[in-house]
Every structure is written in structure tokens, then in C-alpha cells.
Amino acid sequence: MNAVLSSPDAVRELGPGLYTAFPQDAGAAPYDRRAIVYDAVVRWSIYHRIFWGTSTLAYRRFSRAAAAVPVHAGIFSSILSLNLLHVECDRTAIVTEFSRLLIPGRGRLFVSSLIRSGRWSDAYLTMLHRAGEFGPPQTLDELCETVAGRWGVVESTRVQGNMSFLVVRHAGSHRSPDDCAH
DSSP states (O other): HHHHHHHHGGGEEEEETTTEETTTTOOOHHHHHHHHHHHHTTTTHHIIIISSSSOOOHHHHHHHHTTSSSOTTOOEEEEEEESOTTTTSSSHHHHHHHHHOOOOOOOOEEEEEEEEOOOTHHHHHHHHHHTTBBOOOOOOOHHHHHHHHEEEEHHHHHHHETTEEEEEESSSSSOOOGGGOO
């Protein structure tokens, strides 16, 4: 990290908004080639039992213990939620927790999520929803209401294809759902 900070010319753009400090000729890391296999077997309980002598249940119990010491309310100035709210999840519960954690009146939630946008890929979103991979597809207006709801002010929205990018500021108090402006 210090090398990047002391030599900003080492950072180069790979694409819009995507940067790297790796040298041009770095190529793939050795682990990158094995990641596909690892991702395929890591979800199997038998893998953890045979190789590591543990179970996926032990991991779940451990993570639940960490969640049993709740994070104090109103301590984060920003929260980033990348590509979470379009999967099958309790969107309301997640956004409620985000709002609880943000500093009232100035904390910001940055959200990217797939939405229905009138493109051909809306049908693909619907297919992924029917397959149980995604939650019900939402429009930008529906996502704004889901995210900002009664606690936030939508500061900005941007849509690129089916991907939406929202910035929501904590309003500091509960508001009516009609206040979702964008």
C-alpha cells in the first residue's frame, strides 16, 4: 500500500472506474487458476470434515456468535452494499440495519443493484428469480423506496444497463414513504 501511495503513477486504469497497481505483465496469480475448483468444493461439508476436521456448521455457529455482539447504532459515515439487494434476501431487514448503523443526518449508504430497466436482460432477471437465484426484480423507483423508505434521502441515482447505483443519505429521523425523491 505504501508503494502505491508514494508512487501514484504505478496505478493504471483497467476500465471505467476499475484500477490496479499490479504491473502490466503480472498475469494471473497462481491461486486464480485453482479458485474455480476451490469454489466448487468449499460448500461441501465433507470437504471441511476430511481436510480440516471441522464442519460448515462450526463456521455458522462461529459467525452467529460474532453477530450476537451487535454493532453500536449510528457509528458509520458510509456503508457500501455491492450487488446484494437483487439476490434472494430480506431486503427490508438489511436496509433497516444499514439505517441503524449510519450516522443520523449525514451517514451515506452506497448501493449497487440490478433492476428492471426495459432491456432484453429483464427477462434474464426474471428467469434468475424463478430459479431462486435472485429476489423479485425491482424498478429503480421500487429500489429507491426499498432503500430510502422512511429513513433516507436519495442523493443520486445512476443506471447503466440493468445496474443501478444509488447514494442515500440518512435523513436523521423517520420520514414518510412519499418523500423518496430521485
